[in-house]
Amino acid sequence: MKKIIMITPGKVTSINLAIQLENIFGEYTEVKSYCLEDDLDFDPTNALVVLSSPNTMDKRIQDLIDNGLEYIVAQRVINHRYISELLNLPRGTEVLLVNDRPESSHEAMVQLQALGVNYIKYYPYYPGIASYPELDISVTVGEPHLVPFGVKKVINIGTRQIDIVTVVDIANRLGLMKALGDRLSSQYVNHIINLLNRINDTAKDMRIISSRLETVANCLAKAIIYINKSGDVIVSNQEMCNILKCSYEDIVGKNIKDILPQILKINGHDEVDIIRIHNKELFVTSNVIEGKGSEDGIIYTFEKSEEIEKNEHEIRRRTSENAIRTNYYTFDDIFYKSSNMKDLINKVKSFALTDSTILIQGESGTGKELFAQSIHSASHRASGPFVPVNFASMSSSLIESELFGYEEGSFTGAMKGGKRGLFEEAHGGTIFLDEIGDASLDFQCRLLRVIQERQVRRVGGLKEIPINVRLIAATNKDLASEVRKGNFRADLYYRLNVLPVRMLSLRERKQDILVLANLFLQRYSSGKISNIEHALEIDAINLLYEYDWPGNIRQLENAMEYIANVWRKDKKLSVRELPEYITHSSDKLEGSILIDILGNNTIWILRKIMNFNGLGRRYLAELAKEEDIDLTEGKIRSLLNSAEVLGLVETNTGRKGTVLTEKGYKLMSSINNIK
Template identity: 35%
Template sequence: MQKITVITMGIPTGEAIRSQLTALLEGKVTVETRLASEVEQPILHADLLLFSSEALAKVILKNGEPSIPWMVARRVINHRNIGDVISLPRGSRVLLVNDFANTAREARDQLVEIGLDHIEYLLYSPGSPLPFKAEVVITPGEVDLVPYPPRRLINIGSRILDVQSIHGIVQQLGLEDVFTKSVVTGYLKDIVTITHLIEEKRRAALASEKQLEAVFNSVDTGLIHVDEGGRVVNLNQRGASLIGKKRKDLLYQPLDSWLPLENHFLTDGHSWIADLEGRECLFAVRKISFDDRLGYLITVGDGDQISKWDHTIRRSRQKSMQRKRHDFQDYLTLHPEMKLVLKRARQFARTDATILIQGENGTGKEILAQAIHQHSLRKREAFVPVNIAAVSPSLLESELFGYEEGSFTGALKGGKRGLFEIASGGTIFIDEIGEAPLSFQVKLLRVLEEKRIRRVGALEEIPVDVRVIAATNRNLMQMVDQGDFREDLFFRLNILPLKTIPLRHRREDIPYLLQHFCRISFGRHQHIDLADLFEAEALVFLQQHRWRGNVRELMNLVEYLSLIYEGERIGMEALCGYLPADKPVPELPLLNRDEYWMLQQIDSCGGTGVGRKMLTSLAEEQVYPLGEGKIRRLLMELTEKELLASAGSHQGCHLTRKGAALLQKWRNVGVGMDENDQ
């Protein structure tokens, strides 16, 4: 019996060819497969060498031709395995993976040749650059060569021998009697069957496509269909018209190549307004899926539709704001006076009266405002914040009160609602009220008194039901005396006053907040000992720092420290490289770690009658690195500092009043502090 040796780069290709030849020439030949990596010596015991590709033959035969006949196989796509490729949507971009660049090109050309030209093939083989990270990957049996896990993998199986190659093998082995008409007929029958299947699916897809296209273009709204990567798959004529470009110039292009986008624009329910060469268009996103493929449908509206959609968009933004609201428990404090402020804020929440919150930047004024809204009867309605300092004075009135169509150049058709209208039924939080121009203060005073607003360019007033919470970091009474703030507006705002307390005036909150933020930034969600994280001098520095930025400054510092942390205790050099250089006057004598340990041990033993030998025993039990000699020296030093005093001959020593007070202050600096212990 004659023997054929098939040489391939991969096992799947060899198995596919072996199975095909065995089925065709059963009982006439034996077929073995060899990987190219295994061909080290010349193959002598075969009647025919069959290489799976011309490139492979060149590599194997570079040192000369073998003494036995050989040929290169011509291979074609296995028609039985292409059903999944037929079903791919027109215009899809797929990655085609094969073992060599030329075999990848051959596979693509053959797919196109049999009619699968409705998709775009991007080629990849080992060693070549990845052209595009497509969601769909097609490979003729080379699954192991796929460079990443795709959303969908279509394995069309290794390519099989074409009729011409089979005829050549039969001739070479003198087996013409086996190569009957039935073999050719069966092979061609498969091709005809698959061809009919392609045509049927193509006709059905074309009919569906035309039907969908008709519906798509009959809608008066602009529609854009994009894939998960933000590439335009389809859009209707109305959408192209609103955008101001030809449809053919937008198809299959990345959305961000022609449209100004916001961050996270491909999010279900997201809406934004973009300026397209002087025309304002509104874009709204809806997530869709089809055949396990994700995508997005974007609706496009012009100025006429923007005003109609305005309410929906504002409500959507309102829901987003609601998700981010703070409550009273988010205001972390141990300070008695600040706790009293929170208690008053809870009481004020139950009324509709105007509240004025005064305090330095970083003391949590907006947290208070949100918490008040959350505990009010308006908690299910909108909470709308606005920072006066962030709005141009010329736009302040139109931003808060809205405007009518045509009231100024660039005004939207249909006009625009202001923040007071949007907040109607809920709460408006006006931050940095001290930055409001005098001309605007007059109009705001009228709104607070009359509960009505007048849009810019309008004649009629609109009633609004809104609760006002204002905040400032400035001394408004001093501004009143200087003529920079209206006295009547101040008293209209200051019905229910609240004042936050700077961090430097509530020192007990410093270690409490420091520990809280360290848990978050350092990823330690359980108990954290500040003495293990910071050097003693650094903790004293933090306790005495002025904290001009208050809690915000402390929070930012911890985030900074977490990024530079390398496992060692944080010292002064790390702090001085970040915090402003306002050197505090030390209020606490500095203690090193050993002195602090000594005072703790004496205190834990009752504060009196503790001698050198007992301290030595305690150090040994706790495996603390202090010997008897060093303990003797420390006892003398602490006595000189008037922190310890002798209890008499052989009676040991005890903490002085100064020593006990200092130890307690050091404990308050943060050693062993825990929220649950407060």
């Protein structure tokens, strides 16, 4: 009885092919396996040597053949039983084909393509190869240990098997055709049928997927065209047919230059343009398909301009719902009694009816945001968003991305998909730039451009996004003075200062102290105190009028909250029971020899000059009239001359008027206990 000797270059292949031969011939003959690394110590008597390939022939085997050894060089084929996973790879997938030798790698590639798996891009890999692409998927024919490091997915389709022709030749050589002939033919036919069934099932699945994709494409509101490298249209949809006013057959299979030559200039990654088809403007986006599991080419997406506008409006409406609310402050929420406050509100109400930029300047605590919200509520933008931005509380490193938004990947930590900025959030409404005087000079330059162009560009973006916003800015700084000092851009100041609003300090509207005090006391006492006279002795009430309230309404509110907490129903509070910052200030003013020397009128003038960083006599006279203080322009001139002799003030020509000297600042700081 003859024996079969299987010889291959590698050990793994030798074992696998010997198993195949054992399954077929093991009942009738002995099968042994060797590789070229082994000592070929078999007895050649009655041996049929099967070589896995011509490359297996070395000198030792050639010597045996020269001495009469009977041999066969096997033909080998892909083992189709293990290619299911390979059949599931998308068209155009790039893979490394891994084998032990260059010849066997190329041979496996040729056989896979001949088998019909020719829609995959194969790149050979074998030990010692000089260069190869770094891919995520490798296909190996029974050599997974040779797969290079870094490959994420390995598909092992098994060692290539000895084909039916070689098997029949072996059976003939062994004299076993009579015993094995019928079985070999039926097994071969079975293998072919199984392979065809698998291919048929895969084709059926592909047809189902194709049908589903066609349904999805036709349900899209956007028109699409997918072209290959040659410019031939591979896929389109019904919306594209509607735009071009032609049938599906008139598009698919045709070259794009014959259908839409104007889009050939749009061929980059995420490139956009606007084209006109049949007098309709269309927004076109291109997306290059390359090495993504499909045939290389370009997908063009077309969207009607009116649809973009409609969708943008809906997106902005929905995403701005959190910013829009119905309880913004209105002018009815501002409580006052003084005539100068009434005049200010009437003027600002007329500003609200316009779309011009407003600059609100005033001391801290005077209600700048209250006025800004009231302006918004009285404007035609009342149904839109009101978006406040506080420059004093915002990090300089984040301010641009917060106001203008950013694109995905523009910096570490950027949200996927990017983020809309606050200017975009305010589209159709009002953006309130509070504490604008704290903005850096670099940012002021960018803000100026946004105000001029009414467009924003996101951080990391290339597109200009149009915005429709009403702009209100506010600051507790004297921006004109900041411009002179070089801390604020003059061009930005003039862009903001279209409609100027100067907020009144509480010192300028002392008639309103009682009105506001009663309001705050009722709020913080839960209605238990309806009038300040029920909570304070008359001396304490008078002291509230005399106090200068450097923190304005916010400080008055805090004082009333304090009183509401310490008040007891059976006893009114005295002067000594008021907050210390009020009583200490009173002690200093009453006991100060400076006030006795200078007089209350001079102190009042110096305080105004300090608060406004310089004032002219005429404006001081107007303020005195508003506060019902008996100071004419002539009296003010006389008092200022005396203060100048004492070195407390210096007189300038122009709008700035009289300003405090360093000595004057120290004096007033001492009196007010304010640094």
